[in-house]
Amino acid sequence: MLPRLFAILAMAVVLVSCGSESKPTPEPAKKAEAPKPPDLSSRFPKANLTTTEVVNQQLMGKAFMPGGTLAHYKKGNTQYEMFVAMMPSSYDAAILLLEWKKALADSKLVPSFGGYFGNDGGRPLFVFPKGKWIAGVAGLPEKQADAQARLLAAELD
DSSP states (O other): OHHHHHHHHHHHHHHHHTOOOOOOOOOOOOOOOOOOOOOOGGGSOOTTEEEEEEEEESGGGOTTOEEEEEEEEEETTEEEEEEEEEOSSHHHHHHHHHHHHHHSEEEEEETTTTEEEEEETTEEEEEEEETTEEEEEESSOHHHHHHHHHHHHHTOO
8 A cells, every 4th residue: 555655646746746837928019119200391381491390109299190290380470380291091191181170179171172170279270181191280370271281282292
């Protein structure tokens, strides 16, 4: 009986020592960073331009916007901005336009341009698509924004 008990104990020790190997905990996958947007400064009208900056993500402070280029303008006491972002397709630009429509207070369609004019945090903003581009003018009343947007649109292919 003793040899049998010894054999059982020996088998139990072997089984316990052959347990599953502890596998190293996989590192959490790093979120792939979106590629940095190109500097599109050359696309902006030069009159009254003060500076431009490339924004890596959330252009105009909007979570739905990718990165792009923001241009700052000053004419007299009036300061305003223009922005552009290149999308993979015109469909993507159209989807972003709908997001802007939802984000703007009192948004209204500007049929001659296919864009929307409204208020973004109490500041006037006009946004429009042109092919694969999404672009806009912030800080100007509608008629002035429309005129500046036409200049900007002429620079987008």
